[in-house]
Amino acid sequence: MLHLTLRQLQIFAAVARCGSFSKASKELHLTQPAVSMQVKQLEESLGLPLLEQLKKRINLTDAGRELQHTSVQIMQQLVSLEHNLDALQGLQRGSLTVGVVSTASSFAIRLISQFRGLHPDIRITLNVVNREALLQHIAENTVDLALMGQPPAHLELEQQVFMENPLVVIAPIQHPLAKAKKIPLTEIAHEPFVGREPGSGTRMATEAFFQAHGLSWQVAMEMNKNEAIKLAVEAGLGLGVVSRHTVTLELAAKRICTLDVEGFPIRRSWYLVNRKTRTLSLAARAFAEFVVAESPRLGRML
Numbered sequence: 001m002l003h004l005t006l007r008q009l010q011i012f013a014a015v016a017r018c019g020s021f022s023k024a025s026k027e028l029h030l031t032q033p034a035v036s037m038q039v040k041q042l043e044e045s046l047g048l049p050l051l052e053q054l055k056k057r058i059n060l061t062d063a064g065r066e067l068q069h070t071s072v073q074i075m076q077q078l079v080s081l082e083h084n085l086d087a088l089q090g091l092q093r094g095s096l097t098v099g100v101v102s103t104a105s106s107f108a109i110r111l112i113s114q115f116r117g118l119h120p121d122i123r124i125t126l127n128v129v130n131r132e133a134l135l136q137h138i139a140e141n142t143v144d145l146a147l148m149g150q151p152p153a154h155l156e157l158e159q160q161v162f163m164e165n166p167l168v169v170i171a172p173i174q175h176p177l178a179k180a181k182k183i184p185l186t187e188i189a190h191e192p193f194v195g196r197e198p199g200s201g202t203r204m205a206t207e208a209f210f211q212a213h214g215l216s217w218q219v220a221m222e223m224n225k226n227e228a229i230k231l232a233v234e235a236g237l238g239l240g241v242v243s244r245h246t247v248t249l250e251l252a253a254k255r256i257c258t259l260d261v262e263g264f265p266i267r268r269s270w271y272l273v274n275r276k277t278r279t280l281s282l283a284a285r286a287f288a289e290f291v292v293a294e295s296p297r298l299g300r301m302l
């Protein structure tokens with residue numbers, strides 16, 4: 001039975017790969033004598049020379065090449081084992097950080113609640129922010145996954161549509177056009193609107209829609225929260241354009257109404273997003289799969 005340690009194999013593999021003791025010692029953050037001693041102990045355990053010095057270059061002997069091949073296989077198996085163990089621990093005691101634009105918070109919380117019911121030991125952090133802040137989280141790689149509208153083009157992202165995101169025009173219940181049908185866009189273009197802040201996905205989509213029809217969208221008041229916009233519309237401060245998914249309760253309670261405006265709803269999508277450079281944990285992968293699988297049912301409920 002050979003008496004070898006994993007640390008010795010790791011050190012030998014580094015020496016074989018680097019071709020010198022000095023380079024291997026720097027890579028391993030060890031002193032050169034410590035590296036030399038470990039290799040010498042390996043040779044003594046095996047009873048065969050593993051290295052030969054030719055000028056300034058270290059070459060492998062036949063035994064050294066055999067050990068190098070085996071060492072690489074062992075290290076690969078250990079990495080695979082580590083990933084598998086992490087994966088097992090991930091679904092049992094893992095953590096998950098999800099970033100969500102505020103517009104999506106209502107259904108995102110519902111999704112997370114359902115997912116946590118299936119995996120109660122996963123620690124979940126939910127960051128509800130505006131689009132600009134979410135883009136910063138994604139750029140800095142501080143979230144595992146993000147739920148958002150149109151993803152930016154300047155970041156390398158994995159992105160998947162999981163649900164439609166229709167934008168609708170909302171108005172006070174008593175608005176003169178509340179019961180009108182097929183309202184021309186030109187008829188509401190002069191109306192004051194309560195809109196999201198510049199940079200918001202909803203605002204960008206609405207501005208682009210009006211511009212495509214040769215019109216200007218009149219934002220009389222800016223607010224950075226959908227809840228504030230809904231309250232402002234209910235109070236008669238103007239019309240609003242919001243995601244249909246954010247006004248389910250208000251419509252049911254008849255606090256506000258949607259206007260039947262030509263061209264609306266604006267058809268958009270919700271995206272599940274992560275950085276291409278980020279390796280997703282098993283918990284993150286499980287949540288992503290859950291979102292995609294659950295979204296058809298969720299879309300029917302909203």
